[in-house]
Structure formats: structure tokens, C-alpha cells
Amino acid sequence: MSALLEAPHRSTGDAPSPRRRRARPGLALVTTVLALALMAVLAFHDFLPDLFGLGLLVDSALPWFGLLIPVLLVVALVSRSLAAIGAAVASVLVWAVLFVPAIVPLGWNAPAASGTTLTVASQNVEADSGTAAESATALAATGAQVIALQEMDDAAREEVSAVLDESYPYSYGIGTVGVWSTYPIENAQMLDLGLGWQRGIAADLSTPAGLVSIYVVHAASARPGDHATRDEMLANLADYVPRDENERLVMVGDFNAGSSDRHFSALAAQLDEPNQDGGGFGFTWPAGLPVTRPDHILQRGMKAVSSTTISAGASDHLAIVATLQL
Template identity: 60%
Template structure:
């Protein structure tokens, strides 16, 4: 029973686990997977032949459902119908070293998105990606490792270093038929065990910027290098909401192969009704792409 209580406490309070030696980062990123400890408790209790085995699993099970149950409900169960004017945004970290940026761009165009956001471009992949996307999208803006392509005019575009001194993000307005929509494209610094200060700084500065946005409708999309359960991500989630997956579950995006175990890539918004949100493979990147549609 003691192990059951410990597991339940870690599930609920994982953000309070001290980040000593990177433990906090690991626990936060793996938080949904802590539920795998529940069947282990059942097996151990059954072999011990003491009490009722299901009791050992009940407390952490309730804790897991309270923490993560609502986030895995399919969005399609509650999503509003599409309005007369919708906006689809596709985004991917294309993994520059994969050499498949052009293939990723072609796959994102095939989604029918009006807006495409790209992260982790290097000089070579930027040229290849641009050659594909420029043929479909009239407007574009790129800076550093990120780029934005749009069927709608891009206004007030500007680079953002978000405190790091080099450009890994951008901010702009999309001039849609229903008015302006702010969009931020983010490629957060990498987060590794014992080395995520730069990422934390970027996320903190983005959280500080968001309250000053003058538009009622805001989108932030890209590779945040933070799971939805990461403590450093919480200040952003307190201002922008992340929609559930259209078909349910967590929508993990990394690594693309052999199977994803965490969601580092996000579509966040406020002031919009999300009607679909999915992840898809694109190109040969180690990140799956995200595709989300909202009513304007």
C-alpha cells in the first residue's frame, strides 16, 4: 500500500519533484507513463496474496485519471462544426540533418493548410523547403531556424530571440478574412538531463510576452522541447490552451520512430474554436508534424 501511495503522490505532484541531476525533467516528461506502474502494483499484490490486489491500484489509478483523463478524450466528441471560414495550421521540426526538409514541406502542403510553420531549418534545408512552399504560399517570413508560410498576408513580422541572443522564434500577424490573428512560431532550445536552462529561459520569456499581445486571437505553434506536463511549460498553458487530439490519446510527437513517447510539439491558442487537431508523419524527420484547424 505504501508503494501505491508513493506512486499516486508522484503522479499528482510530479512538478514538485526536485530537479536534481535532471530528475525533474525526466519525471515531468514521463508523467503520463507513470500509469504503467499501476498494473505492476497489481501483479506484485497478487503474488503477495495479501488483501485485495485491486486496492493497491485504486489510489494511483484515480490519481492518473484525475491528472490525465480529460486530456485523452477525443476532441471530435465535443468539437464545434466547421464555420464558413476556417484556418488550418501545419507545423513540424524537420530535423535539418535528416535531409528530408523538402519532403516534409510537400507533405505539409498536401494537408491543405493555409499556414505552414517550420522549425530546425539550416541553410541547405531552408533553400529546399522554400522552393517547395513558395510555389503554394504567396507570403512568407523566415528567421534563424524557423519559418512561416501563409496564404494570407503576414504583417508585423519580427524575429524573437526570447532571451537567448540568437533567433529561434518569430512573431507575426496573419491578415485573415475575419481579422488579425497573432502567430508565434517557436523552436525552443534543447532540453537535456541537467541542461535545460536555455529552454526554460525561452519559455519563461514567451509567457511574459503573451499578456502584451493586442489581438484577441493568438496562436503559438512549434517545437517547444517541453512536454505538456513539463513544469517550465505551465506558465504558457495558463494563458493558451492546448486542444485534445481529434481521435484522443496524447498525440505524442517525438521520436517519430520507432514510436513517439512524449509531445514536444504543440499547437496552442486562445480566442479560437478548434475543430480538429492531429499528428501525422511528414518527410523523414524525427518529429511528427501537427495539423490543427480552427474556426475564424
């Protein structure tokens, strides 16, 4: 009877052991390779051959490659591979080094406006939009002392002049570009970009703080496999910067090149572009759902106080507005 009542004995060797999650070497390998490839594209995209327009597409979309990083991180964690996790984290660091400095809100370290400032507003008004006058009205409402417009036809120029000439008594235009200013414009001339195109202006603004060089630009269009003319225009623009005698300089307009475009880098290396007031990339095109920033305000010799984008008229480009401390 005592034998029957005796509790069954189970040796510790029979106890069920917790189930170990196994690493997934195949998934880890794929994740590691993709992370390394992403880092290579981010860091060395300038060296990618521009076959079938690949270089232009990659350059333009480069900031968006960051969307791949969360996916890689999740998959790396699932693979339970330290190598895959390390590669994914490294891709985060590369993207951050390239883009985080440009998307930090300007308000975090911008100086307070004091003394004399120069506010510049610019927009590609889109020739077929028929709303150049509305754009001019919206830009004037920002209080800008200088308004630069691109892609104007004759009718648009007349409409803009009717809106701006009274408040902006100084102006100069040639081809499809024009500039209106509350400050006197001196030495205005067509910007010779070596192509014989009337899509650029060079002038001096006579401000209370001294002369400020201003360049208004509408670069040639850039499409996959068809951007050689734009590339040449950007290269010629970059050559103007070191030869300009004024300490303060503003270059503004539609460059048809994003900030990460390899052919924009020569300008970006010489001039500063303000961050956005609220942070982010400040994309300007297409206006309804911006995915890239072909429009820029570049400067040297001044401190940025404010920089933002606004909607003006029915153009397919958002307008850009920046205030600089003279």
C-alpha cells in the first residue's frame, strides 16, 4: 500500500528545457549584405555610373533611402545575428552623418534678428499656372525685401510687375527670370553660363550694410539620361563664387538639383544653405506632395535668422523664404 501511495519521482534530467531560439544564418547574411550595400550607396553615390539615368535618380532620392533602415533593423533583430545588427546600426550612423545636420531645426541655434536683415523670397511660378500675380502677392506679404521669380513668360512678367513695381521700385529681368527689390539694384546683367541662355541674373544689391551680390538662377531641366546642360550650368555657377568680389553673396532660384545631387556639390561646398525653421528637408517639388528640393537659397558672409517654404499661387513649386543677418 505504501508503494502505491508513494508520489512518482521524476529525475531532473527528465524536466523539459526551455526552447532556444535559433539564429537564422541565411536571413542574417542577406541583411548584412543589404546593410553594407546601403552604406556604400549613401557614402559613395557620387561614384555610381550614370547609366540609364541611374545616377540622377539615386542622387535625387538619397534622403529617402533612410526609409530602408528601420526595415533592416527589424530583420536584423529577427535574424538574431550580431553581425547583421551591427551592419544595420552602422547604416543608421552613415545616414545620420549625411543628413541629420541638414534637418536640425534652424531655431535651435539661429541668432535673433537684429540690426539690418535681408529677406529673400523665391519661386518657380510655373509658366502654365497662370498665377504668377498670386505668387507675387503672397511673396510680398512675407515682407521680403527681394523677390526672385523663375519660369515667367511675357504675360506673367507683366502681371508680376503690376503687383510689385509700386512697393519694389528696383527690378531687373531677362528671359524667364526676374528680381524685384526694395534696395537699389546695381551692375545688373545677364549671367553668362556659357550656354547663351537667358536663365540667369547677376547683380549687386545696395543695402544699408553694403553691397550684396545676388544671383537669380533657373537651371536647365534634369531628366534621367538628359541633364548634361544642367550639369554644365551648375559647374559654371560654381566658378562664379570664388571670383565674386563682394563679401556677402546670395544665390537663389530653381537649380533643378537636390542637395544630394553630385553636380550640386561644388556649389554646396562654397556656400551655405540655411536649415528649415521647423527642421526637415524643406522639399519644394511637386508642391502637392514634395519629395525633393530643387529650389535653393545659398549664401555666404551672413547668418541665417529664418528659412521656410510656403505655398504661393498654383505653381508646382513651393516658394522659399529666408531672412539673413547682414
